[in-house]
Amino acid sequence: MSASDDDKVLEARFIAALKARDERAFNALVARFQDRVYNLIRRLLGNPEEARDVTQEVFVSVFEKVDSYRGDSSIATWIYRIATNHAKNRIKYLSRRKDRQKESLEAMLVPPTSSRLSAFVPRPDQVYTRETVSRLVDAALGELDEEQRIVVVLRDVEGQSYEDIAVITGLQLGTVKSRLHRGRQRLKEALAPFIDPRDFGEDEQ
Amino acid sequence: MSTPDPDRDPSGAPPPEPELSADDERMNAWLDRQLGPGDAQRFEQELADDPARGKDARTLAQVLAQLRTLPTEQAPRDLLDDVQSDIRSRSRGRYFGYHWKYRFPYEALLTALFLIIAVVVYVVARPAQVLLIPIEAKTFLVSGSDLGVGARILSDYGSFVRDPEGPVGGPWVQLIGDVAGNRIEALRTELSLYPSMRLDSEEVVGAAVRVRVAIKR
Secondary structure, X not given: OOHHHHHHHHHHHHHHHHHOOOHHHHHHHHHHHHHHHHXXXXXXXXXXXXXXXXXXHHHHHHHHHHHHOOOOOOHHHHHHHHHHHHHHHHHHHHHHHXXXXXXXXXXXXXXXXXXXXXXXXXXXXXXXOHXXXXXXXXXXXXXXXXXXXXXXXXXXXXXXXXXXXXXXXXXXXXXXXXXXXXXXXHHHHHHHHHOOHHHOOOOOO | OOOXXXXXXXXXXXXXXXXXXXXXXXXXXXXXXXXXXXHHHHHHHHHHHOHHHHHHHHHHHHHHHHHHOOOOOOOOOOHHHHHHHHHHHHOOOOOOOOOHHHHOOHHXXXXXHHHHHHHHHHHHHOOOOOOOOOXXXXXXHHXXXXXXXXXXXXXXXXXXXXXXXXXXXXOEEEEEEEEEHHHHHHHHHHHHHOOOEEEEEEEEEOOEEEEEEEEEO
């Protein structure tokens, strides 16, 4: 029996234990995926508190719905699918709430809020730290529309394959590619003022 | 907030997307390092020949490099506790319970209780066992004179007389007699059928067995 076969047997046993609601198996699953799921949701929502809340909901949902996992994709892809759908629901919920708040604010004649990126307008002498760049990229991701953000985060932050992204999002492969391309272009436009293309070298490509 | 179904996209059917041009497809493939060595070299030559496009591609590659090196955000360390607590609450203590009242096997207890009740009902309500009584015994039981009928039964096995050492008074009268050794088993069987007769003792005397039998008056 090859190592790959061993892995499949172990994975099958693991899934069987999860379906039997084995608490130790579930704890192991959370330990295995919690950072990946949290990181994905954190990048999609941009808010650590909301991300924590949604990550918790995702694992509860995994526990409750594990019987519906049929093994058509890897368990990781299945969990990413649940996480993405939860994040989309939360984005919609937050967006509706934000709209309501905006309406009430407009009544008080508050000027529209500027782009989050405006907080990062560069000064000529400014040297960006890694943390600043991270916040900058995070803010630029937040400027993307929800559909593009999901595909860009899954591909360029989480490193998922196009095929897995299609399974996770339920989109056609062509749609995944076009959304990714447009999302990348928008990110480039948003981040271009902060990036010196001369820095581009072999190590980055 | 309701829990969404993970098998369904909450936004419904996605709107149709315009297809990518061949150039955009190649740009994506180059950024994803999915071009073969020859194709990649040709594409990079095209970028070198077109400075505006080259700058565009380098900026994009820089942006992707930033995305790919974003630090992984760590999940809160107490996330598992919160998840377990949520599941415990939703399952009303069935899973991840820590208190005995959540862990108590109510289902097993109910099943055991049900089985016990079923057994008790069966024992109490079942029909009484039918005692197979031979014709002689029926006669014996309904005759109203147990002593006489009993004595007649005993006479089939040998000669019986009232035991002079037997109890005087009371409901029982003791008879004594000798029964052939080969018939003692048959006598035991027959006496066991009659509640008004009782085999009190057996004593081997030569080839016979001396027995004492009590008969209810």
